[in-house]
Amino acid sequence: MTMKSFPVLNDASLEDAVEKLLHWSLVHGLVMYPTGFKSFNTNAAPVTLFPTPFPRDGLNAALNVQTLFNELYAKVATDEEWLSLIMDELIDVDKEFTGKLWQTHKRAKEIGISQPLSLSLVRSDYMLDENTGKIKQIEYNAISVSFGGLSPKVSDLHRYLNHAGAYDSRGSQKYYEDGELATTEASDKLVEGFNDAVKLYNGRADNNTTIVLVVVQENERNVFDQRHLEYALLNNHGIKSQRATLSEVSNVTRIDSESKKIYYIPTGDEISVIYYRTGYSPSDYSSEADWETRLQLETSKAIKCPTLLSQLSGAKKIQQLLTDRELVSKYISKSNIDTLFSKFVDIWPLDNSELGKKAKKLAFECPEKFVLKPQREGGGNNIYKEDIPGFLSKLPEDKWNAYILMDLISPSTHKNTVIREDKLYTEDVVSELGIFGTIIWDSGTGEIKSNKTADYLLRSKFSSSNEGGVAAGFGCVDSLYLY
Numbered sequence: 001m002t003m004k005s006f007p008v009l010n011d012a013s014l015e016d017a018v019e020k021l022l023h024w025s026l027v028h029g030l031v032m033y034p035t036g037f038k039s040f041n042t043n044a045a046p047v048t049l050f051p052t053p054f055p056r057d058g059l060n061a062a063l064n065v066q067t068l069f070n071e072l073y074a075k076v077a078t079d080e081e082w083l084s085l086i087m088d089e090l091i092d093v094d095k096e097f098t099g100k101l102w103q104t105h106k107r108a109k110e111i112g113i114s115q116p117l118s119l120s121l122v123r124s125d126y127m128l129d130e131n132t133g134k135i136k137q138i139e140y141n142a143i144s145v146s147f148g149g150l151s152p153k154v155s156d157l158h159r160y161l162n163h164a165g166a167y168d169s170r171g172s173q174k175y176y177e178d179g180e181l182a183t184t185e186a187s188d189k190l191v192e193g194f195n196d197a198v199k200l201y202n203g204r205a206d207n208n209t210t211i212v213l214v215v216v217q218e219n220e221r222n223v224f225d226q227r228h229l230e231y232a233l234l235n236n237h238g239i240k241s242q243r244a245t246l247s248e249v250s251n252v253t254r255i256d257s258e259s260k261k262i263y264y265i266p267t268g269d270e271i272s273v274i275y276y277r278t279g280y281s282p283s284d285y286s287s288e289a290d291w292e293t294r295l296q297l298e299t300s301k302a303i304k305c306p307t308l309l310s311q312l313s314g315a316k317k318i319q320q321l322l323t324d325r326e327l328v329s330k331y332i333s334k335s336n337i338d339t340l341f342s343k344f345v346d347i348w349p350l351d352n353s354e355l356g357k358k359a360k361k362l363a364f365e366c367p368e369k370f371v372l373k374p375q376r377e378g379g380g381n382n383i384y385k386e387d388i389p390g391f392l393s394k395l396p397e398d399k400w401n402a403y404i405l406m407d408l409i410s411p412s413t414h415k416n417t418v419i420r421e422d423k424l425y426t427e428d429v430v431s432e433l434g435i436f437g438t439i440i441w442d443s444g445t446g447e448i449k450s451n452k453t454a455d456y457l458l459r460s461k462f463s464s465s466n467e468g469g470v471a472a473g474f475g476c477v478d479s480l481y482l483y
């Protein structure tokens with residue numbers, strides 16, 4: 001298939017298209033609070049004006065491998081013996097966060113973990129490698145994955161602009177064929193994961209007797225993304241949800257000391273699922289009391305999305321270790337290993353192993369080939385290319401193992417126009433495809449109860465910027481023009 005070139009609009013048409021885009025976004029909830037917001041004043045979420053080209057077989061390859069990744073990470077999260085070996089090393093170099101998560105899990109275990117089922121809503125992120133034309137994995141997110149709510153809105157927006165003639169300077173023609181614009185039903189599919197979990201918790205098909213507790217950050221800008229999921233949960237499945245920050249949780253919930261069932265005090269509803277949209281970054285815990293709350297929730301009967309173990313299984317260090325075939329073959333059948341490994345680039349440890357010694361040399365000899373990543377989530381934490389040697393030099397060598405060194409992927413670039421906080425930027429962008437998944441398993445027996453792919457997200461950023469996070473201010477939400 002040949003790729004259509006980027007639509008060219010004259011000034012008047014561009015102005016009209018942008019107005020159409022902003023109005024549509026506000027009407028349909030494709031919105032985000034602006035930086036430093038103080039009231040209900042909101043703004044259109046940062047988006048691209050046009051869908052960005054992406055090969056159809058790349059999207060399919062990423063969708064097709066998702067349930068395998070779901071399974072792999074669920075199995076890792078269940079293999080506590082192996083995880084504890086890794087964590088014992090990691091907490092030496094990252095006491096303040098990874099160490100705290102691990103310690104909280106161990107304390108929860110001492111108290112007693114009363115819910116064997118785990119729910120994870122995950123997202124596996126990829127870039128299309130310019131050299132091979134294949135998708136390569138950037139990272140695997142195991143907690144608080146975002147944009148499942150807004151992503152379907154962007155593909156709807158681009159479809160609307162196409163139908164409204166906004167991509168044609170005469171304002172009359174569709175520019176894309178309908179089949180060329182990918183559709184994503186990520187929010188409907190993600191909430192199926194909650195519905196499956198609530199039903200399993202209730203032990204019967206009627207699912208509207210218990211509720212989902214959404215644990216959120218204070219001053220969250222991306223709150224509407226979360227709200228779309230909550231609305232879909234209520235509309236599609238009749239399941240109610242309530243929101244609370246980590247610091248509010250202890251005031252609005254109570255745990256029955258016998259049954260360990262947890263209740264939402266204001267309504268008296270029993271909580272069957274606890275969904276974290278916080279807790280992935282040290283700053284999410286404002287005090288020791290927030291860590292205590294996380295501990296209490298972990299020991300409650302509600303199904304956690306995710307558990308502390310699942311969250312830890314998504315550490316960048318684990319992603320690095322999982323580039324070892326022998327290790328992965330412990331979890332995944334031999335016939336599927338090649339499919340998984342075709343998505344990987346090299347990721348290196350910075351320890352005293354042979355591989356680690358080689359990586360330490362490479363980091364100084366050709367830093368331009370690498371990105372250095374700590375055990376953190378949410379964007380803005382990595383060290384890129386030429387900054388790596390200086391960064392490492394300032395750090396005692398026995399702390400380097402808190403980081404992994406990853407081969408940089410060179411993604412294809414495309415010209416697009418980005419609209420963020422009412423400003424227009426026409427530049428080369430690079431895109432990151434995120435595939436959502438949901439999985440529920442029994443962490444005692446390892447039995448997988450449900451394992452699903454939940455469609456996709458495309459984020460784009462200026463090719464001149466290293467980072468990609470949208471809420472962190474580096475990128476925007478996009479959709480796919482398939483070729």
Ligand code: ADP
Nearest residue numbers: 138139377378379380406407408409466467468
């Ligand atoms: P986080 O968990 O903070 O989102 P990521 O691993 O996703 O961390 O890295 C943040 C951003 O850095 C990505 O969105 C991507 O734009 C860029 N990035 C990360 N790894 C690579 C890589 N191997 N090649 C190219 N870009 C990368």
Ligand code: MG
Nearest residue numbers: 139141377378
């Ligand atoms: Mg991440």
Ligand code: MG
Nearest residue numbers: 125139378379
């Ligand atoms: Mg990321």
